[in-house]
Structures are given as structure tokens and as C-alpha cells.
Amino acid sequence: MLLLIFFVGKERYGIDSRKVVEVVPVVNCKPVPHAPSHVAGLLSYRGDIVPVVDLSALIGGAPARHLLSTRVILVKYVGADANEHILGLLAERVTETLKCREEDFKSPGFVASAGRYLGDLYIDGEGMIQRIVVEAVLPEELRRSLFAEAEKVADALSAS
Amino acid sequence: MQKEEADKVVGCWKITGTEGDGSCPKLAARGHCRNCSEYVLAGRSLFDRPVPAGYQQQWTEIIAREKKAETAELISVIVFRVTHEWLALKTRYFQEITSERVVHSVPHRTNDVFRGLVNIGGELLFCVSAAAVLGVANEAADPTAQQKLRRMAVVKKEGRRFAFEVDEVLGVYRVAPGLMHKVPATLSKSTIVLTRGIFTLEDKKIGFLDEDAFLNCLSFDF
Numbered sequence: 054m055l056l057l058i059f060f061v062g063k064e065r066y067g068i069d070s071r072k073v074v075e076v077v078p079v080v081n082c083k084p085v086p087h088a089p090s091h092v093a094g095l096l097s098y099r100g101d102i103v104p105v106v107d108l109s110a111l112i113g114g115a116p117a118r119h120l121l122s123t124r125v126i127l128v129k130y131v132g133a134d135a136n137e138h139i140l141g142l143l144a145e146r147v148t149e150t151l152k153c154r155e156e157d158f159k160s161p162g163f164v165a166s167a168g169r170y171l172g173d174l175y176i177d178g179e180g181m182i183q184r185i186v187v188e189a190v191l192p193e194e195l196r197r198s199l200f201a202e203a204e205k206v207a208d209a210l211s212a213s
Numbered sequence: 214m215q216k217e218e219a220d221k222v223v224g225c226w227k228i229t230g231t232e233g234d235g236s237c238p239k240l241a242a243r244g245h246c247r248n249c250s251e252y253v254l255a256g257r258s259l260f261d262r263p264v265p266a267g268y269q270q271q272w273t274e275i276i277a278r279e280k281k282a283e284t285a286e287l288i289s290v291i292v293f294r295v296t297h298e299w300l301a302l303k304t305r306y307f308q309e310i311t312s313e314r315v316v317h318s319v320p321h322r323t324n325d326v327f328r329g330l331v332n333i334g335g336e337l338l339f340c341v342s343a344a345a346v347l348g349v350a351n352e353a354a355d356p357t358a359q360q361k362l363r364r365m366a367v368v369k370k371e372g373r374r375f376a377f378e379v380d381e382v383l384g385v386y387r388v389a390p391g392l393m394h395k396v397p398a399t400l401s402k403s404t405i406v407l408t409r410g411i412f413t414l415e416d417k418k419i420g421f422l423d424e425d426a427f428l429n430c431l432s433f434d435f
Contacts, residue, residue, distance in 0.1 A: 075276075078268065079264060079269060079272075080272045080273040080276060081269055081270060081273040097273075097276075097277040098276055098277070099278065099279055099280050100279055119263070119264050119269065120264065121261070121263075122257070146257070146260070148257045148260050
């Protein structure tokens with residue numbers, strides 16, 4: 054499988070490329086008032102409204118810097134409503150992919166309750182890469198509210 | 214400006230690596246700094262630059278738009294030049310494009326079309342003159358005309374491999390068949406037979422070669 058690598062600080066994380074729809078440069082998002090700080094905002098993506106989560110803020114606590122290497126990774130995401138949505142993940146230094154074998158991933162053996170989106174680990178010559186569990190990136194409550202919002206918008210549009 | 218920025222970077226490759234005194238212990242195993250992850254990471258860090266003005270807004274607009282469905286019908290071609298004529302042939306017929314080679318003439322066999330034998334990776338292949346096959350004037354290739362750009366292309370069709378010289382290779386492009394125009398009937402006959410259409414690329418008119426006709430013209434029976 055192919056792992057799309059990104060950095061939070063000096064640490065490497067990866068996203069299974071099978072989940073990735075598109076990778077685009079950093080773009081302007083519409084801020085969502087009252088949302089947690091790691092929700093970068095809403096993005097108009099090819100006719101859809103896509104929520105964007107700032108992985109640098111989520112994992113590292115500091116929002117992603119806007120550099121050429123900072124990109125929005127658009128991933129397939131099965132929401133609480135069991136429908137497939139698209140979720141944007143804002144991450145720094147998205148410049149590398151890595152070919153690796155599924156069976157080489159090792160369980161971290163320890164998961165903090167708030168960090169359930171941090172999956173198993175892959176070890177290469179440079180250190181460890183932690184895989185992101187895309188489904189768990191959004192906390193349950195946020196997941197429902199975010200995609201509920203998207204649903205409502207869609208419903209309102211189709212009704213008019 | 215980018216060059217200046219790159220010069221400012223003082224990487225280990227300039228101190229202990231191939232550009233320095235070569236004392237890096239990893240050098241023996243990796244052969245050259247470009248095979249080392251330090252070098253790769255430094256190169257990638259060039260992307261860690263601030264976003265230019267307007268870039269972010271531009272991309273916001275691009276991804277807001279519906280993606281134009283790329284027709285699955287796109288044809289992948291390699292665009293090359295033979296004398297003054299830009300031509301394209303489907304990529305899948307190309308086996309390799311390599312540097313210019315010495316063509317060894319074969320006594321009593323070499324003629325305008327059949328140029329001789331050429332050594333490609335230890336295999337002797339027939340080398341044909343695309344210019345002669347296409348009937349494009351071989352403007353006695355003036356020696357100053359960018360010799361560096363000349364390449365030897367190796368093509369394969371139905372198990373037969375042969376080589377032909379091109380004066381320049383532009384690269385691999387994907388062309389929508391809808392953008393192909395018919396060849397004007399006023400063109401010389403030989404070109405019409407071998408060209409299926411004409412398309413425009415970077416202000417160049419490019420003749421899209423009919424692979425059957427063109428490659429059959431290139432093949433020989435001895």
C-alpha cells in the first residue's frame with residue numbers, strides 16, 4: 054500500500070492513500086464560529102461543502118503554517134449517517150509518499166482516549182510513522198454536527 | 214532568486230559529502246549524496262516557503278469549480294521533431310528514447326531509408342531514417358543546430374524492434390482526439406498517408422502519426 058506522509062513538527066504521520074481523493078494546496082476556508090480550534094473551516098470543494106480539520110492543530114496543538122508544502126488532503130469519510138462524505142485534512146509538509154506492506158504495521162500498544170485517531174506504527178530507516186485512522190479524526194459529537202450541517206445545506210438546496 | 218536561496222543552504226553534502234571532503238561515513242554505502250535521505254529532505258524543504266500572493270485564492274477558486282471530467286479517451290503520445298516537422302506517435306509503441314548513437318552502415322544495404330545497425334543495450338537494431346520515410350526534407354542538418362537534443366528512439370510493434378533518429382523530443386503528452394484536425398488535402402501525399410491528424414501544442418502544429426502506416430514503413434524484410 055501507499056502511505057501519504059505528512060509532518061506535525063518533526064514527527065511523521067501517514068494516511069492510507071486508498072482513502073485519499075485528492076491533494077490540493079492550502080486554500081482559504083470559511084471559518085466555523087464556535088467550532089473547536091482544530092476545525093480549520095469549511096471548504097467549497099467541487100460543488101460540495103467539505104469540513105476541514107487542521108491535523109497540525111489537532112495533533113500538535115499549533116495551527117498549520119501556510120506554506121507551499123502545506124496541503125489539504127481530501128479523504129473519503131464514512132460519516133455517522135453511514136453515507137460517504139469527503140473530509141479535508143490540513144497538514145504540513147505533504148511532500149512524500151511511502152510504499153509499505155500492510156503486515157509491517159505494528160500496534161502502538163497504548164492509546165490515549167483523546168487520540169483514538171492515531172493508529173498503528175510503521176518503522177523505517179528514519180524512525181516511526183503513525184497511521185491516521187481517518188474515521189476517528191472527528192470526535193463523535195463533532196462528526197454528527199458537522200455532517201448534519203452539510204446534510205441540511207444539501208436538503209435546503211434540493212428543496213428549493 | 215531560488216538559486217540564491219539554494220546557495221545559502223549549508224547542507225552536510227557541502228561539508229562532508231560529495232561536494233565537500235567526502236568524509237561522510239554513509240557515503241561509501243550510498244555512493245552519492247543524492248541517494249541519501251538527508252539530501253532528499255533538504256530538497257523537499259524548498260517547498261517550505263510562504264505561499265505566493267494570490268496563490269491561495271487562485272486554488273480556492275480552482276477547487277470550488279466542478280472538475281472537468283477528463284475524457285477517458287485521451288491518447289498518450291510522445292512528441293518529437295524530425296528536421297523541422299513536429300510529430301507524435303502513441304507512447305505505447307516506444308520502448309526507449311536514448312542518447313544519440315553511432316549508426317554502423319551495412320555495405321550494399323544502407324540507403325536513404327535504412328541507415329544501418331545501431332547498438333541499443335547490446336542488441337543490434339535496424340536504424341531507419343524517419344525523415345526519409347516521411348519525406349520531410351533532410352535539411353543537411355546544420356551542425357550548429359542543437360546536436361545535444363538529438364535522440365535515438367526505439368519502437369516496437371508486433372514483436373519487431375527498430376530504432377530511428379529524432380532531432381528533439383518534447384515529451385509525453387495526453388491529447389484529446391476531439392482536438393485533432395484533419396490533415397489538409399493540399400499537403401504532400403506521403404505525409405497524408407502517414408498522418409492521421411494535426412493538433413496544436415504550445416503553438417506548434419503537431420502531426421499525429423498513424424502507427425500502422427508509419428511503423429510498417431519503417432519495418433524491413435531482409
